[in-house]
Amino acid sequence: MVERYSETLSHEAQSNGQESGTAKIRSINPATGALLGEVSATQASEAEAIIARARSAQSGWAARSLKERLMVMRRLRGSLYHHYDELVDLMVKEQGKTTQDAMAELLPTLELVNFYLRNSQEILAPERVFALLVPHRRHVIERRPYGVVLVISPWNFPVLLPLTPVIAALVAGNTVVLKPSEYTVLTSGLIDKIIKEAGVPDDVFQLVYGYGDVGAALLDARPDKLCFTGSERVGRKVAARAGELLIPVTLELGGKDAAIVLEDANIKRAARGIVWGGTLNAGQACISIERVYVVRSVADDLLAEMKRVLDNQVRVGPGTDSRSTYGAITNRAQMNVIQSQLEDAAAHGAQLITGKPAPEGLFCTPTVVTGVDEQVTVASEETFGPVITVMSVENEQEAIERTNNSRYGLTTSIWTENRERGRRLARQVQSGVSGLNEHIWSQSTPEMPWGGVKASGYGRTRGREGLLDMTYAHATSYERFRLPFEPFWVPYLSYKRSLLKRFIHLWYGPTLRDKLKALKWRVE
Numbered sequence: 037m038v039e040r041y042s043e044t045l046s047h048e049a050q051s052n053g054q055e056s057g058t059a060k061i062r063s064i065n066p067a068t069g070a071l072l073g074e075v076s077a078t079q080a081s082e083a084e085a086i087i088a089r090a091r092s093a094q095s096g097w098a099a100r101s102l103k104e105r106l107m108v109m110r111r112l113r114g115s116l117y118h119h120y121d122e123l124v125d126l127m128v129k130e131q132g133k134t135t136q137d138a139m140a141e142l143l144p145t146l147e148l149v150n151f152y153l154r155n156s157q158e159i160l161a162p163e164r165v166f167a168l169l170v171p172h173r174r175h176v177i178e179r180r181p182y183g184v185v186l187v188i189s190p191w192n193f194p195v196l197l198p199l200t201p202v203i204a205a206l207v208a209g210n211t212v213v214l215k216p217s218e219y220t221v222l223t224s225g226l227i228d229k230i231i232k233e234a235g236v237p238d239d240v241f242q243l244v245y246g247y248g249d250v251g252a253a254l255l256d257a258r259p260d261k262l263c264f265t266g267s268e269r270v271g272r273k274v275a276a277r278a279g280e281l282l283i284p285v286t287l288e289l290g291g292k293d294a295a296i297v298l299e300d301a302n303i304k305r306a307a308r309g310i311v312w313g314g315t316l317n318a319g320q321a322c323i324s325i326e327r328v329y330v331v332r333s334v335a336d337d338l339l340a341e342m343k344r345v346l347d348n349q350v351r352v353g354p355g356t357d358s359r360s361t362y363g364a365i366t367n368r369a370q371m372n373v374i375q376s377q378l379e380d381a382a383a384h385g386a387q388l389i390t391g392k393p394a395p396e397g398l399f400c401t402p403t404v405v406t407g408v409d410e411q412v413t414v415a416s417e418e419t420f421g422p423v424i425t426v427m428s429v430e431n432e433q434e435a436i437e438r439t440n441n442s443r444y445g446l447t448t449s450i451w452t453e454n455r456e457r458g459r460r461l462a463r464q465v466q467s468g469v470s471g472l473n474e475h476i477w478s479q480s481t482p483e484m485p486w487g488g489v490k491a492s493g494y495g496r497t498r499g500r501e502g503l504l505d506m507t508y509a510h511a512t513s514y515e516r517f518r519l520p521f522e523p524f525w526v527p528y529l530s531y532k533r534s535l536l537k538r539f540i541h542l543w544y545g546p547t548l549r550d551k552l553k554a555l556k557w558r559v560e
């Protein structure tokens with residue numbers, strides 16, 4: 037018997053330091069350590085029944101017209117709006133972000149609904165294709181939902197990241213099973229309430245609380261599509277298992293995003309944009325700037341300016357304090373990763389430029405690291421903390437080479453006052469997203485596709501591509517009129533071969549002389 041993937045996971049499932057298999061999942065405020073609440077964990081043994089329920093509800097949901105499904109999405113937008121303050125409050129308490137960042141996270145979620153309300157009819161419309169070799173038939177490409185979409189999401193953006201694929205999947209006519217992070221269960225519970233309030237039927241959207249083993253068991257139960265957002269490590273596992281089951285996958289994984297600062301950059305703007313882009317949400321963003329390649333002639337200026345921004349504009353503290361620009365590290369395991377990378381960097385002779393010290397607890401002081409290169413972990417592996425490694429380069433070419441010489445490829449930014457130069461270099465970076473003089477822009481543009489290359493994942497969420505990603509292209513062909521004979525069918529006769537040959541001469545013959553061969557009495 038084939039070993040079930042979920043049965044091999046007893047250890048891996050505890051990847052985040054919480055215990056799998058326990059009946060309750062506790063939600064802890066990372067800023068205070070206070071218990072916020074707890075929920076009952078789903079057991080891995082329930083996975084098959086959950087996927088089966090989603091499957092039996094799917095045809096009914098897909099049978100509703102797109103207009104009807106969009107009406108539900110309109111109500112979902114209203115429901116999100118009405119629970120706006122509650123959502124912000126929970127995100128701040130449970131994930132540790134600041135109130136302003138929680139608000140900023142909700143904006144693209146709301147605007148994504150607007151985008152699909154405006155554009156889904158056009159994006160999902162059947163497309164007629166003229167096929168020259170069979171002009172007597174009508175050809176149509178239809179976008180069909182996969183069926184049951186399993187969404188597995190992380191903790192760092194607990195509203196935007198799960199809702200983006202959930203909304204696209206529902207609009208396209210799929211049913212959805214969402215397994216959110218075990219660290220943000222209360223926020224996920226509110227999302228469930230909001231979706232149900234909008235009128236999405238129970239089995240069309242199901243929320244499943246659980247640890248990694250439950251995510252694995254849900255995948256074992258063979259949904260029709262997986263959209264996974266999370267670490268590269270777990271991404272490799274789920275992609276391998278999905279490969280065995282031949283389930284299509286969208287993977288949104290980690291990053292080691294680079295910012296390239298050229299000698300003609302506006303250094304003040306670059307320093308502010310980079311410090312913000314590297315410390316936003318305590319650096320717990322896949323899109324966070326973790327590497328900077330600065331041309332040597334302006335490196336000292338940039339570092340001095342970054343230090344000024346750290347001292348004057350960045351402040352770490354509880355997300356509830358309006359003076360904080362970023363809040364807590366969401367869990368102890370993540371804090372350990374950041375601390376060990378900083379200790380390793382120091383042991384390799386790095387200089388650490390710090391901002392205002394963090395308070396006691398799960399808070400991390402913003403840190404700029406210099407004096408190391410990609411041989412050291414802090415400059416090559418994802419940190420997921422408010423830590424930015426700055427490395428000097430001789431010129432733009434070296435900057436591009438070192439940017440691309442990474443396993444990851446999510447976002448790259450180029451800082452220069454010469455737009456033409458910036459666009460030229462943007463075309464050379466190996467990443468899913470790039471920006472000139474701004475790194476985090478894609479967080480506020482749900483109209484644009486989002487996703488990475490290499491170990492940062494594949495497939496796209498958001499925008500047109502994100503909706504198409506929840507569908508497969510179904511090709512179909514109807515009769516316009518019937519020919520007196522079928523040229524490709526049996527019986528195979530000489531006049532059919534002659535006709536085919538004449539057509540090949542006429543249509544593909546490179547010269548007039550070749551084309552005229554079609555008119556010959558006998559075609560050889």
Ligand code: NAD
Pocket residue numbers: 045048049051052188189190191192193197215216217218246247248249250251252265266267268270271273274287288289290291321322418420446488492493
């Ligand atoms: P993680 O990979 O540990 O967990 C993600 C989700 O997968 C969680 O819900 C977890 O319970 C589940 N899971 C764990 N093991 C599993 C298994 N074996 N099978 C199925 N599901 C399993 O990631 P995390 O720590 O929650 O999130 C941080 C990571 O996410 C970072 O690497 C970050 O870069 C990445 N991320 C990427 C994007 C993006 O859009 N590219 C966005 C946000 C976060």
